[in-house]
Amino acid sequence: MTTLEFATLVRRKTKTNTTSYTDPNLLVDANLMKDEIAVKIQKVRKDIFNIPALDDLVLNQREYAFPSDVLNNIVNLEIMFSTGGDYIPAVNLARRHYLDSLQESKIVAGFSNLEPRYFIRRQAIYILSGAITAVTDGIRLVYNSFPANLANLTGTTDLSIDPSTTTHGFPREFHELWARRVAIEYKSVNSMPLSETEKRYDIDLDKALEEFSEVDLSRNIVGSLPSSSQRGDDGFNY
DSSP states (O other): OBHHHHHHHHHHHHTOOTTTSOHHHHHHHHHHHHHHHHHHHHHHSTTTTEEEEEEEEOTTOOEEEOOHHHHTTEEEEEEOOSTTOOOEEEEEOOGGGOOSOOOHHHHHHHOOSSSOEEEEETTEEEEESSOOOOEEEEEEEEEEOOBOOOOOSOOOSBTTSOSBTTBBOOOGGGHHHHHHHHHHHHHHHTTOOOOHHHHTHHHHHHHHHHHHHHSOOOOOOOEEOOOGGGOOTTOOOO
């Protein structure tokens, strides 16, 4: 289903048009209901909205800036400390649990490249490890990213298609349920009776979630992060 078809379906279910259910209002409802359903999808398929991404290690650099939506949703972080070496999982360490100074000699003495740690500060990850050398794609992280918001209701690309390498589409199995949920929201706000199909929404959603959880449809989106030497304090650009 495309965004244009989605809007048409919602308006058919609600017996509205672009005047009685304007695009701006429909977009607000659609994006809110998208996230509501996405939370439920993620509960049955925890990795469905994960995105792997790579970045370079820079010689003697411990702090690497990323956008807040990445930092707030890190699933795991791995570091390769030498070209051609293995990626080593880095464990998150709350800054309050490391009371020593961030002097390089103390960090190297207290941590190793076999058991690296990291914490988050100032919109960046700070690596606690042994000495850091320059390694292309030395940082590999996975973060959770919800399906992209609809920007308009005129698109002709299927909603399940990923808009970019760093954003997800919305699973095809839930398109009609998504439109139905928006219709329910509209009718609830406007004191309109629900159809029999709309009354079965929760049952049908639970069934779809159960079926979706049993099928291996895992995604593998690799986001290409700009080199640290090429990006500013605001992290990578989409």
